[in-house]
Amino acid sequence: MAALVIDTNVFVAASGDSSASLQCELAAFQFIAALKDTQDHVIVDHDFKILGEYLNNLKQAAIPQSIGFELYKRLHDEGRFDYQIIAFDDAGYAILPHTCQTQDLNDRKFVAVALAHPDRPNIYNATDSDWKNDQAKLAECGVCVVQLCAS
DSSP, rough: OOOEEEEEHHHHHHHHHSSHHHHHHHHHHHHHHHTTTTEEEEEEESHHHHHHHHHHHHHTTOTSSSHHHHHHHHHHTTEEEEEOOOBTTTTTBBBEEEEEGGGGGGGGGHHHHHHHSSTOOOEEESSSSHHHHHHHHHTTTOOOOEEEEEE
């Protein structure tokens, strides 16, 4: 069993509701589909900001019957979300060490849970280009960002 951190865009791309290429949507779909058949756990924050983002994006995209939404429900029902305690600032963004800051303030919660978890799980990304810009800096902090899509 592995621990994973998954950016919301992976669920959305897997569901076919993104501006991603078909190849990228297929890569996200295959990743999500393979996750169904594992015992891997997805690491999220204890304040439900990540889970809330998953739900809001999947519902907002009007794709409640998509594989992304179905996997979300399955992971929830099987108790495969592990809650990690992290700190947030007054604006609601996760607090990170200065050397591990990300350009996208909303992405900080994913980095914070990866840093706080004892296994230092990988962060999986499909369509967010900001992760590519921060990838080298995060690697120096001990966080690996796995790009499911080439560009």
